[in-house]
Amino acid sequence: MKYQLLILALLVFLAPFEGLQAQTTTGEKPVYKITGKILDGETGEPIPYAAAALLDAESMQNTTGAVADLDGEFVITGFKNGKYILQLSNLGFEPFKTQVIEITTGNTNVNLGEIKLKGEAIGLQEVTVQGQRALIEEKVDRTIYNAENDKTTIGGDASDVLRRVPMLSVDLDGNVSMRGSSNILVLIDGKQSAIVANNLADALKQIPAEEIKSVEVITSPSAKYDAEGTGGVLNIITKKNNLQGASLNINSSAGLRGSNLGLNASLKRGKMGWTLGGYGRSGYNILGSFENTQTLLNPNGSDIQIQQQAETRNNMLFGRYNLGWDYELNKFNFLTASVSVGVRNMRNRQEGLLTNTFIEDVLANSLLRDVNVDNLSNNIDFNFNYTKSFETPQKEFSVSGLYSRSNNNNDFVNSLYNGTFTDIASRVKNENLGVNEEFTIQLDYVTPVGNTGTQILEYGAKNILRKAISDFAYFTAEGSDGEFQQIDDIAFSNEFNYDQNVSAAYASYTLGFLENYTVKGGLRYEYTNINADFKNSELPADIPSYGVFVPSFNIGRKLANGNMLKAAYNRRIQRPSLQFLNPNINQANPQQQSQGNPLLDPELTDNYELAYSTFIGGSSLNFTSYFRNTTGSIQPVRTISDNDVIFTSFENIGSEKAVGFSVFSNINISGKFSLNGSIDTYYAMLTNGLDDPMFAASNEGYVVSGRLFGNYTLPKNWQLQAFTFARGRAVQLQGSAGGFGVYGMSINKQFNEKRGSVGFGMDNFFTKEFRIKNELITPTIMQESTVGLRNMNFKINFSYRIGKLSVEGSRRKKRGVTNDDMKEGGEGAAGAIMNNN
Structure with a gap:
């Protein structure tokens, strides 16, 4: 705790101190x-x-x-x-x-x-056409996707929006990766809450697409950002209303796969403003299928082949609601506060999970099960911010605080039928209550240096207190109505407590020189202290504390006609999130079990990037190449247990390297018709660094993805939009994840002076079922699994705005806390262990 107090006290003392500014004399140089x-x-x-x-x-x-x-x-x-x-x-x-x-x-x-x-x-219709904001914007340090201009996502969630963003890939489960890396820092309005730390894919499903204004992709973060996120930073900006007056907006969508209802209200009078908004989304009777064939190679005995298949059915209900307040004390002092609550209920059913076991091609036994998984959670975030500006332009001091708590009940019941498949013979139940709690305080100071406006100094400090609890227990029962009895074994029934304290300080300096050059360098130091223990065990989890220096360097050169050339280097750290740490054994599928490792260390990654942006007529082009090297990579280790079960754990072994190239373009064909698209490809090289031939693994290969979006403005306030995304096979350490593609189309019409809109949308309307094939290959395991998802959807969209607004709103910049430090499970992860998904 002494490190945190020292850093915070030092920053409070230095922030307003003018003596730190290196004054630049202008007498010698104009x-x-x-x-x-x-x-x-x-x-x-x-x-x-x-x-x-x-x-x-x-x-x-x-x-x-x-x-x-x-x-x-x-x-x-x-x-x-x-x-x-x-x-x-x-x-x-x-x-x-x-x-x-x-x-x-x-x-x-x-x-x-x-x-x-x-x-x-000019006329209103002409204003709409001429003033249509670019769907994709290229800035000096980031790429911005303006989601509010994409009507094809209406009725969807944040994962549907992210599939349209350049340099991102989102699989059908909602797992996100940036240029092939799933270890990314995800912020919502510049801050991260406990729901994201639990499971990113699930958190994205709580955010309806209509609530998202834009998405910022930052591939080379400066020292100001947390050192977490080896792949980069992803900031999801939600819609805010800072205008004067009162308004109420109703947004609704009803479809075959899911429906949503959103209400947003705002009230702004003088210097004080209030916002109240929320969205609820439901998904119902989402059908699918599951097939799996695994061959266990036994060098000293007979090979065993296990075949599984089941029909799946999912129902879900998500909601997130926010109350916000802001107050302009005077010209230089601004306050904001908000409280946000959310719920996330998902019920997954595998009906008739049939498992056939063959020994040397002879059927040894057949088992039939029903598996019910309930993932029920709720969360609350409270955020406070004070910002002080000065007469000097670009000079600002801010203090931010965040409290966040997420409760997650993830339970499953596995019912085994008797030999004749007529009655339930026995049942197994796992209850896992997970709690994620965070308290954060952050101080930031920005000031220009000298009088030229070409030098900016930023420095600050931050402290995150994080507490996570996993209270898990296993129960067994006889028959379909027998009473559950708890298993008296600390490996199956225990409570795991994980306390993490991260203290950080940073400094960043921006300098413009030689007319067209800008360089931004910075250094960040983070110190992490961890305490972990098991309630029902005398042996604590001994995890050493560690500190790390994280440098960053960016340089850009403006060329003729607005073209830009950029180069960057940064080092990132990736701490394991709770889903990799949780020791609860996931046995929802008894043939494929997994368990987290509380003793995992963080990953370290060095990133190198070179990018070029240009404009041809009214169209923009961006070319980016990069190299990424990760040491201490967290990788799954798969073994075969005595009862022929594939068991997955996690270790800091091996390395990951990736060499990639991406290109995207925004093409304005006319004032009414625009296209944008991108192609991303990288060559992945993975190894777990083990010498034992029974466990050593390595893999390499290309991964290619692409997207295309089209927008056409029709007469009389009609608009037509279409979108498609496809990703090829993804290389993994021990196999591959199958490719897939999604597409959608919508048509909308505005009415009553654009206060309302009504439209019709379609998703995957030519595809009855997506089937994704995954492979797992080790010296002792060969597995092929196929997941089917029937997500064809037809929907009706409607929105209407009540109230009158003016442009006399507050013009203060809002800041917030940014917690950026958890490795999330992404494409290829063995499963969300914390959530037993």
Whole structure:
């Protein structure tokens, strides 16, 4: 605890201390800067995020530019002596050009004062077409997918949205990977809650697609972000309403596979605002199938083949609701707070799980089971933030706090029929109550250095107190109505307590130089202390504490016509999440059992990246290449138990390497028709580093995925959208995961001055059932499994907005806590152990 107190006390002392700023003298070298403030010519209100481009007066080529902040103020740097014209533009306003501005050695700092733009006098339909925001935006440090412009996801959840995002891959179970790595840091509105730490795939199903505004993909995070997430950072931005007035929005969808109902209300009066919103989503009677054939190779005896098959049926109910509050104390002080509650209930049924065992092709026995798995959870998050800004632009200090708790009951009942398959002979039940609790405090300070506006210093500190509990027990019963009796064995009935304390401090420095170059470097230090023990055992889990330095370096060069070249290096750490640590034995399928390992160490990954962005006409292209090297990789170890069961555990063994390349493009064919798509490919090299030929494993190969999205605006406020995504076979350490593809289409019409919309959507309408084939190959195991999912869906979409809003909302930037530190199970994971899925 002394490390945390020392770091926090040091930051509180240093944050407002002006003496830390390295002042840059300007007497020897002139400061080249053009500033101004952009206002609405009719109301006099500032216009946030307006674009300011500095054009060469002779060629009219763009030389540099900037984007106005929330107060409409802009600062342009990165130019030299010459003659220029400043061009200002923003949606809904007429473009504005200044007279020629001549920059000389004696006139390098120009303040244009207030500039007022006129409203654009064109029809409403034309505004919609011309002002349609790009579906994909490329920024200096991230790629942004504007999900609010994609109507094909209506009625879906966050996993449906993420399938459309470049550089991401999402399998049909909702497991997410970024450029082949499932070890990613996932934030929701810049912060991570306990529900994400439990199981990312399940957490995404709690967030309806209609609630997502955009998704940010950050492949090379700076030191400001937690060191967690070897693949990068994924930030899901939900819709917020900072406008004045009162409004109520109703959003609903009803379909064959699932339905949802959402309500969002906002009230803003003066400096105080309230928001109340929530979405509920249900999925019902989702049918599927399961087939599995595993051959156990016994060098000293007879080979055993086990065949399994069953019909599956899933029902689910998700909901998440949020109450938010914000208050602008004055021009420089801003408060926000929110409380969010959620529920997640999923019931999975395997009806008639038939298991046939063959010895040397002779049927030895047949077993019939019914398996019922109930995954029921609830969670609550409370977030508080105080932000202080200053007269100096870009200078800001903030304090954030987060409390998060998630309760998860994951139980299963396995009923075994008698030899004639007529009556239930016995039952086995597993109850597993999991609790995830976090408390976080974070301090951040941002300040410009000098007067040029080209240097930014950021530093801060953070402390995360995390507590996890897994209370598990096994019970047996005779017949279909016998009373359950608890198994008296600490391996099957115990309570595991896991306390983790992560303290961190960081510093990051951004410098613009040589007109078109920007470099951003930083260093972060994290110290982790862990205490773990079993309630019913005298032996504690002895896990040593550890500290790690995490450097990051990014450099970018602006080229002609807005093109950009970027290079980056960073080191990341990946702590195992609770699903890899939980010692509860998962026996929902008795032939394939798994158990977590509380003694796992973190992974370390070095990432190298080179990217190039360009524009051709009205279209954008991005090319990215990368190399990733992971040591201490957490890998599954599969063995055969005495009763011919495949048993999976986890160890820090081996390494992972990946060399990849991706390209994506946003093409504007006309003002009404646009396309965007991407192709991602990487070559994976995996090894577990073991010498024993019975357990040694390695694998390598290409993984390719692609996506395509089309949007067409029709007359009279009709809009047509279509989407498709496909991923090929995924390489795993001991086999492969089969490829799959999904697609969807929707048509929507707006009415009543765009207050309402109604539409029709279809998902996978030509495919009755997806069948995904997976392989597992070891010296002693050969397994082929096929999972079927019937997710064809037809849906009706409806939304309507009540109330009147104006643009006089608060213009303060909101910050939040970002907890970024759990390795999640992704594609190829042996299963969510914490949740017994």
